[in-house]
Amino acid sequence: MTGHKRQYTYDYPKADVTVDAVVFGIDRERPELRVLLVRRASAPYAKHYALPGGFIRMGESLERAVRRELREETAITPRYLEQLYTFGDCGRDPRGRVISVAYLALVRMDDHHPIAASDALAVAWHPVGKLPKLAFDHDAIVDWALSRLRAKVRYAPVGFDLLPEEFPLSAVHRLYEIVTGMKFDLSNFRKRLLATGVVVPTGETRTIDRAKATLYRVDQAAYADAHARGFNFEL
Amino acid sequence: MTGHKRQYTYDYPKADVTVDAVVFGIDRERPELRVLLVRRASAPYAKHYALPGGFIRMGESLERAVRRELREETAITPRYLEQLYTFGDCGRDPRGRVISVAYLALVRMDDHHPIAASDALAVAWHPVGKLPKLAFDHDAIVDWALSRLRAKVRYAPVGFDLLPEEFPLSAVHRLYEIVTGMKFDLSNFRKRLLATGVVVPTGETRTIDRAKATLYRVDQAAYADAHARGFNFEL
DNA sequence: CCAAAAGTGTTCAGGCTACACCCATGT
DNA sequence: ACATGGGTGTAGCCTGAACACTTTTGG
Numbered sequence: 001m002t003g004h005k006r007q008y009t010y011d012y013p014k015a016d017v018t019v020d021a022v023v024f025g026i027d028r029e030r031p032e033l034r035v036l037l038v039r040r041a042s043a044p045y046a047k048h049y050a051l052p053g054g055f056i057r058m059g060e061s062l063e064r065a066v067r068r069e070l071r072e073e074t075a076i077t078p079r080y081l082e083q084l085y086t087f088g089d090c091g092r093d094p095r096g097r098v099i100s101v102a103y104l105a106l107v108r109m110d111d112h113h114p115i116a117a118s119d120a121l122a123v124a125w126h127p128v129g130k131l132p133k134l135a136f137d138h139d140a141i142v143d144w145a146l147s148r149l150r151a152k153v154r155y156a157p158v159g160f161d162l163l164p165e166e167f168p169l170s171a172v173h174r175l176y177e178i179v180t181g182m183k184f185d186l187s188n189f190r191k192r193l194l195a196t197g198v199v200v201p202t203g204e205t206r207t208i209d210r211a212k213a214t215l216y217r218v219d220q221a222a223y224a225d226a227h228a229r230g231f232n233f234e235l
Numbered sequence: 236m237t238g239h240k241r242q243y244t245y246d247y248p249k250a251d252v253t254v255d256a257v258v259f260g261i262d263r264e265r266p267e268l269r270v271l272l273v274r275r276a277s278a279p280y281a282k283h284y285a286l287p288g289g290f291i292r293m294g295e296s297l298e299r300a301v302r303r304e305l306r307e308e309t310a311i312t313p314r315y316l317e318q319l320y321t322f323g324d325c326g327r328d329p330r331g332r333v334i335s336v337a338y339l340a341l342v343r344m345d346d347h348h349p350i351a352a353s354d355a356l357a358v359a360w361h362p363v364g365k366l367p368k369l370a371f372d373h374d375a376i377v378d379w380a381l382s383r384l385r386a387k388v389r390y391a392p393v394g395f396d397l398l399p400e401e402f403p404l405s406a407v408h409r410l411y412e413i414v415t416g417m418k419f420d421l422s423n424f425r426k427r428l429l430a431t432g433v434v435v436p437t438g439e440t441r442t443i444d445r446a447k448a449t450l451y452r453v454d455q456a457a458y459a460d461a462h463a464r465g466f467n468f469e470l
Numbered sequence: 471c472c473a474a475a476a477g478t479g480t481t482c483a484g485g486c487t488a489c490a491c492c493c494a495t496g497t
Numbered sequence: 498a499c500a501t502g503g504g505t506g507t508a509g510c511c512t513g514a515a516c517a518c519t520t521t522t523g524g
Contacts, residue, residue: 403503404503404504405502405503405504421502421503421504422504422505422506425503425504425505426505443502444501444502445500445501445502445503446501446502446503446504447503448502448503448504449503449504
């Protein structure tokens with residue numbers, strides 16, 4: 001905390017700073033929560049799966065850095081993006097001191113089909129239930145993100161960013177059961193959800209699997225409001 | 236994300252990483268929430284108030300770094316310490332790219348009387364209501380910490396780390412009103428609080444200001460439990 | 471006609487709110 | 498004796514949980 005600009009050009013050792021993103025998506029067909037992983041091409045941890053991310057550049061903010069990395073590595077633009085936690089323990093990267101600012105992102109899986117970038121072998125969605133061993137401490141980061149998502153979905157309307165534009169109420173119900181791992185009484189869940197005013201019927205209906213379902217969409221004003229005031233899904 | 240160890244000794248520009256702490260305390264006499272600030276001795280922002288903190292060292296984790304800085308600059312050991320947010324915008328430090336990992340800390344004001352270190356002009360508690368203009372973007376960091384504290388106090392038993400070992404229930408009540416800025420019905424508050432089992436009577440009583448008050452303390456087991464499961468003070 | 475999923479309604483218990491009230495003590 | 502703050506009790510409302518039930522449609 002001493003000194004002037006001059007001092008900062010000295011060649012004393014500094015940590016590297018990276019950003020990593022835990023991107024969640026929901027598979028519409030087989031209802032399960034998935035994480036976006038890239039297969040690493042080069043050492044360390046070559047051929048291991050890892051979270052998309054990379055080193056920050058000097059002229060960009062942290063959030064810009066994640067967005068850029070996500071675009072470059074996976075061609076994905078998240079609907080929801082929130083800083084999660086900063087992982088800075090010493091041994092986490094064999095190359096040296098690397099501090100990683102982790103982000104939590106939510107996307108509609110239908111919107112984006114991820115495309116692998118040149119420096120990654122592949123990009124793919126993996127069910128959170130059976131993840132492979134990840135590079136670095138990325139397992140811990142995914143765990144952290146999962147806890148946050150589970151908690152957050154209860155008091156903020158973030159869940160909808162995983163769903164398509166229009167959806168039947170049962171999709172929300174399923175989403176909440178998948179994410180939290182709890183059971184919710186369908187009737188009561190529906191009443192609560194409608195009471196929040198966050199979702200409104202579009203007027204259209206769709207027939208899926210032997211039953212016609214009313215379609216709903218998110219009311220943006222009410223969504224913003226619920227975001228500010230907070231929600232309640234302690235059912 | 237390419238290359239081996241070698242590459243990291245190259246002299247390309249890197250960001251600096253600092254840690255900063257927002258330390259809260261409650262004044263027992265005049266009930267108000269306070270933040271611990273240091274007066275900066277040197278440029279930039281000489282003579283401005285700032286959060287205690289400083290540059291991380293290569294061999295220490297982020298949390299160790301904050302604890303060290305707090306000890307060195309203010310001689311304080313926090314009872315509660317939690318990572319808050321990482322501030323990484325480009326213009327936040329005139330000296331160059333500095334990324335700051337901010338922490339939220341709670342202390343019992345009675346336990347520690349802060350002592351100014353050599354490189355700081357002074358250390359002092361400032362009421363959150365009337366803070367001076369702070370150095371860097373530290374105003375924003377304090378705001379962020381305040382929101383977090385206000386929210387967290389509702390669903391986690393962290394508030395008690397601001398109170399002395401033994402306390403009357405009215406102190407907890409006052410604490411919650413101060414922190415959240417809301418009014419709580421005393422009777423119901425007391426019932427709720429006791430129902431959690433987190434506080435238990437010590438058996439002793441103290442006479443303050445014309446009334447004898449039963450003293451309580453935190454039951455550690457129940458505290459840990461409440462931390463895990465979560466709390467509820469939506470009164 | 472049956473199975474499966476959407477969607478609706480009703481009851482009941484218990485928790486929360488609001489408010490009134492008593493007690494002890496220092497001045 | 499009274500003002501002040503600690504502490505207790507209770508009536509009523511309201512909500513959430515449980516569960517039964519109807520409707521629609523594909524096979």
